[in-house]
Amino acid sequence: METIVDALNDMDASQKFKVLYAVGGGVVAVVSVVAITRTLLFKKTRKDYPRDTVILHQVGRAPYAPSMTPFAVKLETYLRMARIPYQVDECVLLHAARTQHCINFLNQKLGVDLNRDLSPADRGVAQAMKVMAEEHLYWFLVLFRWRFDNDKSFLSSAFNFKFGKCTMWMYRQHLNKQTWTQGLGRHTEGEITEMFKKDLQSMSDFMGTKKFLMGDEPCEADCAVFGQLSQFYWQFLGTGHEDIIKVKVQNVSPGPGKGLMKSTSTSAILRKDLLTGRAMATHSEEDFYKCSPNTCVSSDKYSNLAAYCERMKDSFWPDWHQCITHGGTREATK
Structure with a gap:
């Protein structure tokens, strides 16, 4: 810093003006690029939304399930299960809120309780299954999809046209750091596969012959479990485990x-x-x-999980085929 100050002191007024002008121009250029980028990526279009309607902002529809992220499938399934009017608004990028916070807010705001028929003990079990699905099973999806999938053709077809290869590479590095910090990213693919199968087996054993997670009627945790399983069932391509629950x-x-x-x-x-x-x-x-x-x-020994996925789809997604891109061959109409 002192060297820079000394150099400036040795300059005459005109030289100082040129340096400051150049530096100021560079700062303005950087700020302008950032502002333009934010405007393009986070541009808010004014739309006339109907009253009393939830606007669900998400990246967009996916090849074989309504979204590439299980949490978007979870939240949209919740809206359907709770019969809350909503519209999907596709965004290029967005600041994502935690889906559980969204659900908790709507539960409180609208007086929704999808667990009303559960006993306190059953509520505890449902919460435990939800946490296993979202805080453990989810990371297997991340690892198989972003780290162990050497082909990446499915991800490329689903994302590259929206984000580009550079953004995809940066996101992959970000997820690798996340899985390492979380812990599962420190294991080998073989170890991850065994742990993944144990989670699926535990869920299959618990679900047994029940129609839904906790019995004959669905509960809030079903939205989370279905969100995760939808990716393994319909969108696990390129991982070597495409048919693991089929x-x-x-x-x-x-x-x-x-x-x-x-x-x-x-x-x-x-x-x-x-x-x-x-x-x-x-x-x-x-x-x-x-x-x-x-x-x-x-x-497969997880056939009841396959049946569960189909049952959830039939129960809450009668328009499923309108909400997917059929492998990128057509635009989703809903």
């Missing part, structure tokens, strides 16, 4: 009166042609198919 069916011939087409996806299995309203986990495979000797049916 039921795979190969060469299935329809049984009498079943009307079941050949399929490799649980989405086609849990349709209204089957035992309507009954969870797959409560029935043997023979309940669903009359297999010929050449038929091969293989099911």
Whole structure:
């Protein structure tokens, strides 16, 4: 600093003016670039929103689920479950609020209680399952999607057109630091895979044959659990574990009166042609198919989680196909 001051003192008035002019111009240029960037990225467009309607700001729709972030799926599922009128407003970037804070605010403001039928003990269990999903299972999603997925083609197709490769790289570095600080990022891929499967097994064991997390009726924690599982079920591409909670069916011939087409996806299995309203986990495979000797049916041990995902989608997302981009082949209409 003293060297700079001495150099300025040695200059005459005109030289000092030129230096200060150059420095001032540089500062103005930097401030201008920052201001323009903020204006473009965070520009608020004035829209005429209807009264008494929640405006849900999110990055945008995703290839096979309504959002690439499980927390956006959680919050939108909550709005649907609570029957709160809302509209989705797509933003390039936004300052994200914690979804649970949004839910707590709406619960208090509108008198919503999706846990009203739960006992105090059940509320505690539901909270514990929600925390496991959002504070532990979520980090496996981050690791598999952003660190262990060497292909990155799915992420590229979902995000690059919006953010660019440079932003994607910076975000990946940011997430790597987060997972390291959180702790799970210090483990190998093999260790992470085993812990991930243990979490899924715990959730599967707890859910058992129940229709929803805590019984025959959904509760608030279902929104969080479904938000996380929606990513593993529909959008786990490129990780090597795409079918980890799906039921795979190969060469299935329809049984009498079943009307079941050949399929490799649980989405086609849990349709209204089957035992309507009954969870797959409560029935043997023979309940669903009359297999010929050449038929091969293989099911994953998390089949009840697959059935749960389909049930939540059918219950609260009847317009699911309008809320996804179908692998980026079309614009979502809702």
